[in-house]
Amino acid sequence: MAELTTQIEEQGGITKIHINGYLSSDNSPALDEAFAQLGEAKKILLIFREDDMVASAGIAVLFDLCIGAMEKGQEVRIVQPAAHFRKVFKLVGAESGCAGVRR
């Protein structure tokens, strides 16, 4: 199976999840595990790499997790997604979730 890896980093009260690989529904357990480790984190940044690839079903999983976190009072932002990610987010009406935060 194609790989998706995550790495969690704490910095100044912000929890960063570095995402690396192919985001699809099949490899979403890596994201599930990352979100399960967030605990009481208040501010969460999801950081993609320029060359990460995405399938729409993977974004569906991602946004389900983001919505779950936000319902628990956690603030989630997606940092500087590549243009192809941003286009997809805009198309599905989820662009506000990745607005305004830059590296």
Next chain:
Amino acid sequence: MTNDVDLYLPMIPDMELTASKTAEAVGDFMGLEHGKIQEIKVALIEACINAIEHSGEGRLGINFEMGDDELTIVISDQGQGFDISQVKKDIDARRERGEKMRGWGMMIIEEMMDRVTFDTGDHGTTITMTKRR
């Protein structure tokens, strides 16, 4: 002048990545901008996943036609096909209900590419999509 690359893939998970890697190699060969190659890869991944999920039999044929000014990709399967107008109605209905994800493959393909046509029926589905240089 045109050059073609033909790829035939089994209908099994993750084959979309093989297609996308081929698209990257073809795009690099043509000297396309990196951002355009990324968009082509996203569109191709969606097209392949749709074929794998909704056709599920036979194999997937992908033809890359490298033109002087554009790249045309033809994705063909031998599945049962689908009603495009009904799919679009379903997507509109989901939007009206505020559902944000699932079933967006066709829309994403159209957004990422410059021209897209769908030919579908009992004989299978062919998606022809073009990206200008």
